[in-house]
Amino acid sequence: MDPTGFMGRSHDKHQLLKPILRAYAIGYLSSTAPRFISSLRQVWRKDLNYQQNRKVLLRALTSTIRLESFSTFCAALVGGSTVFPLVIFRLRELVSHRLGIKPSISESAKFLRLVRFTCAFLSAWLSFELLNRKSVRLQGDDAKSPDNASNWVAKTQQGSKDKEQIRPQFAGRTMDLTLFSLTRAVDLAACIIWARWRRWRRARGCWSMAENLAPALADSGVFAVSAAIVMWAWIYLPERLPKSYERWIGEVAKVDSRLVETLRQARRGVFVYGKDTGEARLLQSMCNDYGWPVEWGDPSKTIPIPCEVVHMSCGPSCEKHAVSRFAQTFKFTCATYLPLQMAFRIRRLNSVSSLRRAISDALRSSAFLASFVGIFYYSICLARTRLGPKVFSRDVVTPMMWDSGLCIGAGCLMCGWSILVESPSKRRELALFVAPRAAATVLPRFYNKQYQYRERIAFAISTAILLTCLQEQPSLVRGVFGRVATSVLK
Structure with a gap:
């Protein structure tokens, strides 16, 4: 028995590939469009011949087709969080049938939810490495800034007392993506808590006008605080x-x-x-x-x-x-x-x-x-x-x-x-x-790679929460992102 209709929707192999292909297409367009527009401007401003123009535009269209690209990351993330739960759920169904066990609807739903979260977490954990295979190379002011990099460290070689200044490896390539996922996950948790609070209050007839206005004011307050931080950074910490x-x-x-x-x-x-x-x-x-x-x-x-x-x-x-x-x-x-x-x-x-x-x-x-x-x-x-x-x-x-x-x-x-x-x-x-x-203005944009596991944990957990909720209760993920992500996972 499939309490969610999950199995019935996914028997067709083509159905399994649709979310992966959609995710790859969105990742490809989002990473290629800015490059292509920039290349069009370059072609427009410079007097190049046909072959040169063709080469510039072709490079813009193909530069993101590689293993460690954002489009591959999106496809791997979505594929792992949609295909593997289906496989595991099907295996459990077959084993239960062989053993003569008939799990209840609620048990199946809980198992499916757990499987989805686990697969989404593992997919996010492994996909994170695709975008971070190469260390960040700091140049110019970034290399000297104490906010973006750690201080150089001393190293003794072959027992010599002479210490050579070496630059450690840096990470932070996916910091914006991690903060995006974390912010969305926090917003989702706040929405779930608020929905439960509202049901509890209304069931007791205690709902007030202030509580009715709170969600709109909360969004305004988050924007006002965030804008204040960004504007302060623009003046003093550009x-x-x-x-x-x-x-x-x-x-x-x-x-x-x-x-x-x-x-x-x-x-x-x-x-x-x-x-x-x-x-x-x-x-x-x-x-x-x-x-x-x-x-x-x-x-x-x-x-x-x-x-x-x-x-x-x-x-x-x-x-x-x-x-x-x-x-x-x-x-x-x-x-x-x-x-x-x-x-x-x-x-x-x-x-x-x-x-x-x-x-x-x-x-x-x-x-x-x-x-x-x-x-x-x-x-x-x-x-x-x-x-x-x-x-x-x-x-x-x-x-x-x-x-x-x-x-x-x-x-x-x-x-x-x-x-x-x-x-x-x-x-x-x-x-x-x-x-x-x-949040990105408060945290260092680049950091020593030995601490990358912290970002990886934050990204994997927040992404797993989002992907699980998008498959279980997509209406809770607010805004354009929620609508786009739901359409991708259909």
């Missing part, structure tokens, strides 16, 4: 962010790099109010470019730096600057989101309602991101010059304390709450998207 992510934030923020560098110098104690440390040249060059008094850029003469410097070319009004930032970002993001929404709904744009929905979603997402930027800058101004000095005297919180981190902290803490502009479903997606990236 090396902890992926280059593409850092570049995209810079394009949206549109801030003079000299101002950002001055904030970093203030954080490091190099740019100090009331002292001539020789680091006034950055802001003074800004003053020359924007037509301000040169004294504004000198921390020994101007305390604190006027907010107009933060506003750049927008004038002295903090409110006008916030509105201007909102308008600029809204225009920038509309140019991106409107075409994307149209492309996603191209098959359904044959009706007025579909067109209206696409435009509405694009405008709402643009308003969210514009609010994010506007609130970030306005909160900085409120903290450093408008409200902060009125709430706390200069003896308690000095201008140097505001500009060396507190004002940026205020902007980071407040900007993420702009997520409330978005719909509840988008809040959930954005929270689950940003949370792993925030």
Whole structure:
């Protein structure tokens, strides 16, 4: 007896291969598409002949077809977690039939669940090695950064007292993937706990309005905290962010790099109010470019730096600057989101309602991101010059304390709450998207390979939980990832 219909759906051999082929296709597309787009740009920018263009594009399409590729990893992971449970369950059924044992439906369901989790764990454990067969080679600043690598170690050779500095092997190639799986598994566990709590409370008639609002506020809170961590890293620890992510934030923020560098110098104690440390040249060059008094850029003469410097070319009004930032970002993001929404709904744009929905979603997402930027800058101004000095005297919180981190902290803490502009479903997606990236800024991106077993355990357990739940109760895995993964495992 098969309590889940698992056996009945899988007798066809072609049915067994479908999840594996789907997983391979998704892995191949997700890893090849960025390379192919980059190659198209290369072909477009450079004047190459036909053979050279063909070689560049062919390399982009075939470079991911190898054993240690992401597509092979996806196929092995899904194959191991779907095919092996079927084989084991079938063997148990045959043995039980030979022995004349008829297990109950509940026993079969529990056995199948255990088998699925075990096979998913082993598949994740073994597939992890596919992506980590080669050690990470650090180059440039990554090799010197204490956040990304361990210190060099001393080694005695052949009894000699001379110690040779050698670089250990590093790992971390799959850190983003591990954090993604771990974040999703934690979200799944939270959903299961919350569902049980809700049933228990409603059965006793104790369900409150606050508990009804809690899930939406939890998603918003996760996003706000994660966004605060990412924005703090973007200002003070940019090396902890992926280059593409850092570049995209810079394009949206549109801030003079000299101002950002001055904030970093203030954080490091190099740019100090009331002292001539020789680091006034950055802001003074800004003053020359924007037509301000040169004294504004000198921390020994101007305390604190006027907010107009933060506003750049927008004038002295903090409110006008916030509105201007909102308008600029809204225009920038509309140019991106409107075409994307149209492309996603191209098959359904044959009706007025579909067109209206696409435009509405694009405008709402643009308003969210514009609010994010506007609130970030306005909160900085409120903290450093408008409200902060009125709430706390200069003896308690000095201008140097505001500009060396507190004002940026205020902007980071407040900007993420702009997520409330978005719909509840988008809040959930954005929270689950940003949370792993925030975790990646806290943890070292690269680490000594001798500790890789910790990442491997975290990845295997979290992935096993996700894959088991996707086969048992797919509705509990939220968002686009849950829908895509469920369709792959069908």
